[in-house]
Amino acid sequence: DKYWVTQAVVxxxxxxxxxxxxxxxxxxxxxxxxxxxxxxENTPYLVGTMTSFMNQHFFGTMDMFGVRFKPGGIxxxxxxxxxxxxxxxxxxxxxxxxxxxxxxxxxxxxxxRLEQIAYIERYMLSKLPNLxxxxxxxxxxxxxxxxxxxxxxxxxxxxxxxxxPRQFERRFKTAIGMSPKMYSRIVRFNHAKNYMExxxxxxxxxxxxxxxxxxxxxxxxxFAELSGELPGYFTDLPAE
Numbered sequence: 177d178k179y180w181v182t183q184a185v186v187x188x189x190x191x192x193x194x195x196x197x198x199x200x201x202x203x204x205x206x207x208x209x210x211x212x213x214x215x216x217e218n219t220p221y222l223v224g225t226m227t228s229f230m231n232q233h234f235f236g237t238m239d240m241f242g243v244r245f246k247p248g249g250i251x252x253x254x255x256x257x258x259x260x261x262x263x264x265x266x267x268x269x270x271x272x273x274x275x276x277x278x279x280x281x282x283x284x285x286x287x288x289r290l291e292q293i294a295y296i297e298r299y300m301l302s303k304l305p306n307l308x309x310x311x312x313x314x315x316x317x318x319x320x321x322x323x324x325x326x327x328x329x330x331x332x333x334x335x336x337x338x339x340x341p342r343q344f345e346r347r348f349k350t351a352i353g354m355s356p357k358m359y360s361r362i363v364r365f366n367h368a369k370n371y372m373e374x375x376x377x378x379x380x381x382x383x384x385x386x387x388x389x390x391x392x393x394x395x396x397x398x399f400a401e402l403s404g405e406l407p408g409y410f411t412d413l414p415a416e
Contacts (some may be wrong), residue, residue, distance in 0.1 A: 177246040179293050183239050190234045195403050196226040196362045198247040198318075198352065200258070202268060202275075204283060206239040220268040220280050222254075224261030225353035227362075229404050241289060243296060247318050247359070248351050252307040253300070258353035274303045313337040314351040317344075321356070326364030327388035330357055364388055365402045368395060372411040380407050 177199060184190075201223040205215040215221060225247075251258065255272040268275055279299055283292060317337050320328065333356055334344035348356045368387040375383070384395035384407075392407075399407050 177244045180242045180244060181289055186234050186236060186238055192232045194230045194232060196228060197366060198225055198359050198362050200225055200245050200250040202243040204241045221265050222261060222268050222271055224264045226263055227354055227358055228402055248315055251310050251351050255308060257350040259349045262353045274306055311347055311351045314348050321360050321363050325367035325388060326360035361398060362402065365398055369410050
């Protein structure tokens with residue numbers, strides 16, 4: 177999906193809230209310190225899909241580099257079922273992936289960020305013959321959920337995958353790291369945040385209905401569970 181960089185010198189404790197998006201990241205911490213999740217320097221970590229927000233607390237030098245995969249995208253490179261890493265941060269070397277120990281050790285020594293990105297691109301392209309086949313039906317349903325903003329029922333999604341609801345949920349969880357219902361909630365949450373930013377003239381109540389919530393109370397509950405914040409935190413829109 178993207179590469180990202182976070183760099184700063186934090187004199188006092190710094191807290192950063194990370195919201196769920198259905199993606200998996202590989203993160204390198206170069207001299208960074210995360211107070212509640214210890215990360216060793218120059219060691220790549222896999223951050224699994226999140227089902228709620230995460231508070232990261234930093235101090236000292238913060239220098240982080242990340243590779244973010246689209247929902248389900250990491251399955252081409254990782255043999256483990258994705259739900260094993262949901263809400264977890266683990267060393268990449270502890271997973272059954274195509275990323276070898278030599279790859280992990282070489283990243284910090286490749287120079288600047290553009291050189292590191294080029295190195296990762298070359299490495300992943302060289303591994304194309306060894307990729308694990310993706311669950312095409314699961315990728316198809318992910319695209320549908322994204323396209324409709326997480327508003328389809330689980331029965332309709334299972335029908336799109338030509339599977340029984342039980343089979344569909346099991347395969348989706350293996351490929352994406354969470355149930356299709358949970359993923360749909362996260363997609364709808366992010367869709368609602370973006371929708372409110374793009375439509376500053378509407379009320380939160382109208383936004384809740386336009387984004388597929390039963391009512392404003394339902395949207396408020398979902399936002400609180402997924403982000404720890406009320407909808408008004410993300411916008412200046414009035415409730416009514």
